[in-house]
Amino acid sequence: MKFIAIALAALFASLPPGARAAAWEPAPGHVQVPIWPGTPPDAQPLSGPEFVTTRNTVAGKPWTAAERVSRPTMTVYAPKGRNTGAAVVVFPGGGYWVLAMDLEGTEVCDWLTSRGITCVLLKYRVPGDRQQPQSGPYPKSPMALQDAQRSIGLVRQNAAQWHIDPHRIGVLGFSAGGHLVAAISTHFERRLYPAVDAADKQSCRPDFAVALYPGHLWIDDDKFELNPDVPVSERTPPTLLLQAEDDHVDGINQSLVYYIALKNAGVPVEMHLYPSGGHAFGLRPNAxxxxxWPALVDTWLQTIGMTSD
Known part of the structure; x- marks a missing residue:
């Protein structure tokens, strides 16, 4: 924790006054932690500093997008009241271009912490500019997956201090973040970057995974085959998938093809398909x-032994 405070102070001291206001920051009482002590691996120059924008409404409320994220961070949200010992690293979606930091981030953390689960919100690298290369999917671009690997190692490294069971650390992601869930679930045997410190000696395999309306898993319209860059094995963690049949951004074949691959590999998997709901609804209830879906995830986590009643 001392390393975190020092790193954060150094980061903020180096920023001009106007830059901090432009970048995404958590609500008071929560602290962003840079996940890399120096320049991140495979860093790409962006067209300007990080900033946030307000996007169209979802369930009657606008959502906030973080753009041009070049210095990834994680923000730890401790459980409210009872602590189950479980933790979830949350990957917001945004097409590997931007990050839906509230719709698919802080609002999810509010729910998780109310259930006694530590939430770690990862602000992974995204360019925010379609003239820049995306931060994923891997292997086309390794940056987002590198950030995911690093963050899980850091959570395990700090498990005792954060009152987390190191064997009950999962991931949950939406859209592109759902693909990142599949990527980290199948790319944990080796890091995609040289080790930085002791955190990179920790396993970055999630103990469970939740992917909501994921993308980039089915890439050939002529073949019903899983993206070969997502090599499912018997060590892929137990997974829950959820998607709507009328999702016109990432169709249900994205989840179906991954579900079948998981079943064939003997991985415990649960899938929920609904006829309606579209894409990018986050955790905001509507008709x-x-x-x-939070009730489904809650029950599933109990079923696989990650939480209790």
């Missing part, structure tokens, strides 16, 4: 039953 569609699919938006009640």
């Amino acid at each position: 569609f039953p699919i938006t009640r």
